[in-house]
Amino acid sequence: MIIDINFIGLIIASIMASAVPLILASCGELITERSGVLNLGVEGMMIIGAISGFALMTVTGSLIIAIFGAMLAGVLISTIFAFLTQTLITNHVATGLALTIFGIGISAMIGKNFVGIPGKEFPVLFEGLKDIIPLLGPILFGHSIVFYFAFALPFITSYFLKKTKIGLIVRAVGDSPESASNQGINVRLVRYACILYGGAMSGLAGAYLSMIYTPQWIENMTGGRGWIALALVVFSTWNPIKILIGAMIFGGLTIIQFHMQAIGVRIPVQFLTALPYIVTIIVLVVISRDSRKIRLSTPSSLGKSFHKDN
Amino acid sequence: MNTNLKISNVTKIYPGCVANDNISLEFNSGKIYALLGENGAGKSTLVKILSGVIIPDEGKIYLNENNLKLNSPLDAKKNEIGMVFQHFNLFETLSVFENLIIDSDEQRESVREKIDAIMKKYNFSIDLDIPVLNLSAGQKQKVEIIRCLLRSPKVLIMDEPTSVLTEQETSELFLSLKKFSEEGILIIYITHKLKEVMRLCDEVAVMRRGKLVSVSEIKNENIESLANKMVGQNLKTIKKKKAKTSSDQLIKITNLNFTSEDPFETNLTEINFSVNRGECLGIAGISGNGQSELFQVLSGEIISEKNSIEFNNNYIGDLSPQERREYLMAFSPEDRLEQAAIPQMKIFENVALNNFKSSNFFNNGLINENKIKEHSKKIISDFNVNTDNIELKSQFLSGGNLQKLIIGRELITSPDLLICFNPTWGLDVGAINYIHETLIKINEQNKSIILISTDTDELLKLSDKISVIHKGKLSKIMNSEEVTSEKLGILMGGAN
Numbered sequence: 001m002i003i004d005i006n007f008i009g010l011i012i013a014s015i016m017a018s019a020v021p022l023i024l025a026s027c028g029e030l031i032t033e034r035s036g037v038l039n040l041g042v043e044g045m046m047i048i049g050a051i052s053g054f055a056l057m058t059v060t061g062s063l064i065i066a067i068f069g070a071m072l073a074g075v076l077i078s079t080i081f082a083f084l085t086q087t088l089i090t091n092h093v094a095t096g097l098a099l100t101i102f103g104i105g106i107s108a109m110i111g112k113n114f115v116g117i118p119g120k121e122f123p124v125l126f127e128g129l130k131d132i133i134p135l136l137g138p139i140l141f142g143h144s145i146v147f148y149f150a151f152a153l154p155f156i157t158s159y160f161l162k163k164t165k166i167g168l169i170v171r172a173v174g175d176s177p178e179s180a181s182n183q184g185i186n187v188r189l190v191r192y193a194c195i196l197y198g199g200a201m202s203g204l205a206g207a208y209l210s211m212i213y214t215p216q217w218i219e220n221m222t223g224g225r226g227w228i229a230l231a232l233v234v235f236s237t238w239n240p241i242k243i244l245i246g247a248m249i250f251g252g253l254t255i256i257q258f259h260m261q262a263i264g265v266r267i268p269v270q271f272l273t274a275l276p277y278i279v280t281i282i283v284l285v286v287i288s289r290d291s292r293k294i295r296l297s298t299p300s301s302l303g304k305s306f307h308k309d310n
Numbered sequence: 311m312n313t314n315l316k317i318s319n320v321t322k323i324y325p326g327c328v329a330n331d332n333i334s335l336e337f338n339s340g341k342i343y344a345l346l347g348e349n350g351a352g353k354s355t356l357v358k359i360l361s362g363v364i365i366p367d368e369g370k371i372y373l374n375e376n377n378l379k380l381n382s383p384l385d386a387k388k389n390e391i392g393m394v395f396q397h398f399n400l401f402e403t404l405s406v407f408e409n410l411i412i413d414s415d416e417q418r419e420s421v422r423e424k425i426d427a428i429m430k431k432y433n434f435s436i437d438l439d440i441p442v443l444n445l446s447a448g449q450k451q452k453v454e455i456i457r458c459l460l461r462s463p464k465v466l467i468m469d470e471p472t473s474v475l476t477e478q479e480t481s482e483l484f485l486s487l488k489k490f491s492e493e494g495i496l497i498i499y500i501t502h503k504l505k506e507v508m509r510l511c512d513e514v515a516v517m518r519r520g521k522l523v524s525v526s527e528i529k530n531e532n533i534e535s536l537a538n539k540m541v542g543q544n545l546k547t548i549k550k551k552k553a554k555t556s557s558d559q560l561i562k563i564t565n566l567n568f569t570s571e572d573p574f575e576t577n578l579t580e581i582n583f584s585v586n587r588g589e590c591l592g593i594a595g596i597s598g599n600g601q602s603e604l605f606q607v608l609s610g611e612i613i614s615e616k617n618s619i620e621f622n623n624n625y626i627g628d629l630s631p632q633e634r635r636e637y638l639m640a641f642s643p644e645d646r647l648e649q650a651a652i653p654q655m656k657i658f659e660n661v662a663l664n665n666f667k668s669s670n671f672f673n674n675g676l677i678n679e680n681k682i683k684e685h686s687k688k689i690i691s692d693f694n695v696n697t698d699n700i701e702l703k704s705q706f707l708s709g710g711n712l713q714k715l716i717i718g719r720e721l722i723t724s725p726d727l728l729i730c731f732n733p734t735w736g737l738d739v740g741a742i743n744y745i746h747e748t749l750i751k752i753n754e755q756n757k758s759i760i761l762i763s764t765d766t767d768e769l770l771k772l773s774d775k776i777s778v779i780h781k782g783k784l785s786k787i788m789n790s791e792e793v794t795s796e797k798l799g800i801l802m803g804g805a806n
Binding site: 165168169171172175176178179180181182183184185291295296297298300 | 361362363382383384387395398399400401402403404408411412413441443571572
């Protein structure tokens, strides 16, 4: 049997495409968590992003408005979370769960009128280069702008946290909001900003799903990807590069197990479906075993409310 | 240039407590000022007002005749008031250098040069590129000081700086402070330790219950006069009578080892000691040298080999804390609110916690509330806990009252051995005296104590024998009469 080398390239490209929403949402949540805020509403923010993007695209016809509108929708819904947890000092976990439930509900309501409407084609970059180089061509070229942004994001995030002043301040706030406050850092402002950024990235992840990955609106179309993104953040021990690895493994196994099911491999379907979850967690746990590094990268104040007393 | 700092009629009221009652004080550079008072006297509130962390209800602050508006820590920094807090304001997981540049607007390289210059000038040696959590308490304090010095402050405020330091580190700190003072930095030193005031400061202001009691020059004061001003009554000094030497062995630790998987815990290596009935064994050391691990091994929070701990002729190394209590051991852990009591639970509920097996407290799995309440009232009156409401959540008790409650809870079962870890940490003089008297009484009843403490004075006062723990190893056991605090200090630093 001769396997077309470009076919392998296409499979790898499809794996990468399926990793995109996970990378976007995880890297956003990573910044939120690094500032000490645990936002369990990723799934809710993603689905809001998905419906907003799709709805705006259908109504306005503009892809740019749709993409930025989806991010803005993510920002707006995360503002509710920020207001509740940072201004009214509610519990992070409960508020995040409520946000997810809220997001799923409201997206289904708005989405009723958009079921069955076909999506639009999203422009891809470097289409012409795709066939020039074998194998690498389909992997590197012919993708949407969001795709390239997603694969740059872990490196940008890593650089931001390690090398920039603002990144340092985010880490400091996550380490000890009390000390940060005593140093004159406005903890609430930093955390608001990080929550809103996380919302924007989740919104973008959702828009990628409904506008690029499968261009249509289906109720509950995020299908738990928000929860996977949250798990990736924790199991990667708050390391953006490991998020990239984890998202690729998860995306890869999801695609491969589809193909295996299609070929008719005689392994129970349930096991195949569970495989990506199990392997991703095992791999991330194994590559993140250094307890010293875990201690250094875990935001000590994660999930704890900070209330400045006067 | 001369610096003049004036606090004028500052008042800060919290619900149910006047933290600062119309305080006026004046400071001039060239001198080191002490602000002396017990816990809760209001000195921390006052310095937090000076550093912009707390905004006063009334009153003004003047620096060189300028009225300062201190609405945030940033304002204090801009006005060149530096502050080293009692609880360090460092970011444990960031590197030393990252901690130092976080509030600087300058280029990394130029800050690094400045830091190097400061370290050279004052003989500090700290690796700038390791995370802060790998530093000792003394080094962390130096990082805080460097952070202040980077802003060339006019005023430097030190809040209880020696509570985590060894003797040597304290001496080094005092040398640095004197040097800063000579260079024209106004130093305000907050403490409740009288000896340090006498040793370091030129002038002393005493606070009590939110009020300024006196301002005087050190040369007109002595330890007794300051103590009386601070407490507001004449303090009796307690002394322990020399215990009758008994040879009746109660507990024997043989070849005890503990290897932790957590790199931030200390391993214990070859711990050997024994305690006789009626004796108090003190274990000195700088915090973080294996004390909490040793406490956990002794209390059964960490299980060790069965034969490594022999208590009353039983091998109990593999027993849990509850099982050890049945052999008449009792424990008072270091962290009162995290380990010894549950803050959200009521006083009487906390009293029941160390005694699940008691048929008095529990009948067929049901709580006998009346019995527990009766028992709690007895503890409260016997151990002088200053509350009459046993329904109060224990988080609302002051440190001293909570410690009395915990010691009372442990002692009411009349144990043969009490193991306590920093029992008087952070308490005021009155409560410390009470706890010390109680511990002495235990020994007089021919019962034994293992006292793990970072307070050398306390150890010298209460122990019959003393050993020093350093990096998880115990020094040889010495009779306490042969030991001085200087000698302990040397051993605590790791010398033989």
